[in-house]
Amino acid sequence: MREAGVNLVSVGIFSWSRLEPEEGRFDFAWLDRVLDLLHEGGIQVDLATATASPPPWLSHQHPEMLPVLADGVRLWPGARQHYCPSSPIYRSAARRLVEAMADHYAKHPSLVMWHVGNEYGCHVPACYCDVSAAAFREWLQARYGSIEKLNEAWGTDFWSQRYGSWDEIVPPRRTPTWPNPSQQLDFLRFSSDALLECYDAEHEVLKKATPNVPVTTNFMVGFKPLDYWKWASHEDLVSLDSYPDPSDPASAMRAAMAGDLMRSLGHGRPWILMEQTSSRVNWRDVNVPKAPGQMRLWSFQAVAHGADGVMFFQWRQSRAGAEKFHSAMVPHGPVEQSTVWHDVVRLGRELGNLEPVAGAQSTASVAILFDWESWWALELPSKPSSRVRQIEQVEALYRPLFEANVAVDFAHPGDDLSQYRLVVAPSLYLVADEAAAGLVRFVQNGGALVMSFFSGIVDPSDHIRLGGYPAPFREMLGLDVVDFHPLADGEEVGLDFADGKQGRGAIWMDEIHLAGAGALATSIGRPLITSHSFGRGTAYYLGTQPDASATARLLQAAVAGAGVVPVAEVPAGVEAVRRGAARKSFLFLLNHRDAGVDVPIQEAGVNLVDGAQVHPGLMHLPPRGVAVIREGW
Numbered sequence: 224m225r226e227a228g229v230n231l232v233s234v235g236i237f238s239w240s241r242l243e244p245e246e247g248r249f250d251f252a253w254l255d256r257v258l259d260l261l262h263e264g265g266i267q268v269d270l271a272t273a274t275a276s277p278p279p280w281l282s283h284q285h286p287e288m289l290p291v292l293a294d295g296v297r298l299w300p301g302a303r304q305h306y307c308p309s310s311p312i313y314r315s316a317a318r319r320l321v322e323a324m325a326d327h328y329a330k331h332p333s334l335v336m337w338h339v340g341n342e343y344g345c346h347v348p349a350c351y352c353d354v355s356a357a358a359f360r361e362w363l364q365a366r367y368g369s370i371e372k373l374n375e376a377w378g379t380d381f382w383s384q385r386y387g388s389w390d391e392i393v394p395p396r397r398t399p400t401w402p403n404p405s406q407q408l409d410f411l412r413f414s415s416d417a418l419l420e421c422y423d424a425e426h427e428v429l430k431k432a433t434p435n436v437p438v439t440t441n442f443m444v445g446f447k448p449l450d451y452w453k454w455a456s457h458e459d460l461v462s463l464d465s466y467p468d469p470s471d472p473a474s475a476m477r478a479a480m481a482g483d484l485m486r487s488l489g490h491g492r493p494w495i496l497m498e499q500t501s502s503r504v505n506w507r508d509v510n511v512p513k514a515p516g517q518m519r520l521w522s523f524q525a526v527a528h529g530a531d532g533v534m535f536f537q538w539r540q541s542r543a544g545a546e547k548f549h550s551a552m553v554p555h556g557p558v559e560q561s562t563v564w565h566d567v568v569r570l571g572r573e574l575g576n577l578e579p580v581a582g583a584q585s586t587a588s589v590a591i592l593f594d595w596e597s598w599w600a601l602e603l604p605s606k607p608s609s610r611v612r613q614i615e616q617v618e619a620l621y622r623p624l625f626e627a628n629v630a631v632d633f634a635h636p637g638d639d640l641s642q643y644r645l646v647v648a649p650s651l652y653l654v655a656d657e658a659a660a661g662l663v664r665f666v667q668n669g670g671a672l673v674m675s676f677f678s679g680i681v682d683p684s685d686h687i688r689l690g691g692y693p694a695p696f697r698e699m700l701g702l703d704v705v706d707f708h709p710l711a712d713g714e715e716v717g718l719d720f721a722d723g724k725q726g727r728g729a730i731w732m733d734e735i736h737l738a739g740a741g742a743l744a745t746s747i748g749r750p751l752i753t754s755h756s757f758g759r760g761t762a763y764y765l766g767t768q769p770d771a772s773a774t775a776r777l778l779q780a781a782v783a784g785a786g787v788v789p790v791a792e793v794p795a796g797v798e799a800v801r802r803g804a805a806r807k808s809f810l811f812l813l814n815h816r817d818a819g820v821d822v823p824i825q826e827a828g829v830n831l832v833d834g835a836q837v838h839p840g841l842m843h844l845p846p847r848g849v850a851v852i853r854e855g856w
């Protein structure tokens with residue numbers, strides 16, 4: 224570990240059955256030895272609470288703590304994460320273990336961070352058993368107070384679903400056809416909260432024992448079931464597990480987006496890359512290894528987007544178990560021959576050189592709105608088109624900003640947006656009154672907004688906002704969406720831009736009636752992309768999904784119009800990201816191409832990766848090469 228520059232390790236994540244081999248009997252001797260050895264070696268510990276995989280004795284004694292799927296199938300033990308989040312049996316056993324661990328390790332000198340559970344919701348995001356049903360009813364009572372209010376919120380007059388008492392309510396289990404959408408939405412909210420209660424219970428124990436030790440739990444990329452805005456506010460720092468597919472050309476963009484989201488979830492504070500793989504995973508159909516230099520490049524990319532630490536799953540490749548073909552820092556074979564090990568050692572050394580970057584925060588003038596509740600509601604069934612997927616719509620508008628090296632934050636629609644010049648709202652289907660009013664105010668006060676189709680359609684109960692689509696934004700956008708016209712798979716419409724350029728639209732087409740807005744693009748004479756001066760700002764509307772180059776042109780115009788400048792002008796395929804404030808900043812240059820490239824440099828500085836002086840002019844970056852230039856010091 225010292226050779227690889229390791230200074231922090233996560234320990235004990237799945238070791239409940241070792242730590243508590245039988246109910247109430249704890250065995251910490253083996254873990255003491257591990258922690259002592261690490262401490263002697265100068266390595267700090269992110270100690271896991273080990274509650275992500277209950278031991279066999281627990282489910283054997285209490286099979287009722289196992290989770291149940293929507294169709295009534297109970298999951299068996301034998302893998303991991305086999306617990307009902309609302310089970311009092313699981314919760315009290317987890318609490319007892321965490322209390323014992325906190326008590327035993329509170330004073331251990333290696334302990335610098337707590338790692339609660341593991342990837343909450345990854346395999347079992349929701350449970351539909353009777354215990355969960357009772358917990359759901361309690362959650363609903365707290366939300367609505369009266370059954371009348373629930374009936375109103377769920378629109379239960381439709382299909383004779385009116386409830387007379389709380390006892391009649393069950394989770395949206397497998398039904399003859401679509402369960403009530405408002406009920407489904409509430410169950411998604413409840414399920415995220417039920418797991419958060421598990422996290423909170425452990426968090427409370429840990430904070431009591433070690434008030435100054437930061438607590439985290441590892442998030443995942445593009446993970447729908449948990450409302451990470453809510454979760455992140457319960458953590459001391461955000462951490463992420465990131466496994467981009469080396470064979471997918473979109474991976475670099477997706478990893479950048481995930482990093483921006485993590486930084487934003489922590490309101491700009493540094494986050495930590497808790498897990499990545501040194502090379503291959505084992506859970507895709509075909510597990511392509513990372514290309515030479517890709518692990519290093521993507522590690523630096525995480526730091527560029529705000530990570531202050533880069534960690535791996537896993538240290539040593541296992542000999543047995545379901546993940547024995549997953550790469551590790553230390554492979555099965557001899558390390559001397561392993562390029563993976565060589566790369567890991569090099570990364571450790573180079574990350575050590577980045578010490579001055581730690582803690583540096585970034586600023587962005589552009590924010591993309593991202594809301595789990597809207598995501599959940601958008602993707603419930605029985606919509607005009609199931610082809611409108613939240614992440615795809617966000618990516619469609621993130622990509623051109625990423626490619627133009629424009630710094631981007633993510634924001635919740637209800638956030639104060641006044642620090643931004645441009646806000647992007649990709650298919651923001653569900654919006655609360657206050658958030659809608661906040662967006663309108665943002666434009667009124669001089670902001671630029673790019674909003675795409677199927678936004679502002681429903682309220683938080685998933686009820687249509689009446690008065691014409693999109694009711695809260697019609698005046699601001701200067702238009703009425705008279706009706707939706709989803710496009711068939713493969714169908715495209717031509718776009719004629721006001722500047723004479725052509726493009727294509729896919730997935731969706733709004734029937735737009737202009738009421739003050741001007742058409743930026745039409746399709747057979749009908750307006751599809753518009754802009755409207757409203758108050759002191761401008762609101763753009765995309766009534767279709769334009770092709771990539773049309774989207775890029777539109778966003779570039781919006782960015783320039785809002786007075787936002789990119790981080791740097793660099794060749795295509797090179798990503799430029801800045802961390803830190805003006806005159807005390809670090810410019811990350813990341814060459815995602817598998818060919819070398821010359822990058823224009825404006826300002827002198829020092830490349831922290833190798834300590835070399837950097838001069839204005841052209842700087843050569845080898846294939847997948849990186850530079851971190853300390854500027855203006």
Ligand code: GLA
Binds near residue numbers: 464
């Ligand atoms: C997740 C888990 C790890 C491991 C890896 C494999 O990130 O947290 O325990 O299963 O996936 O990629």
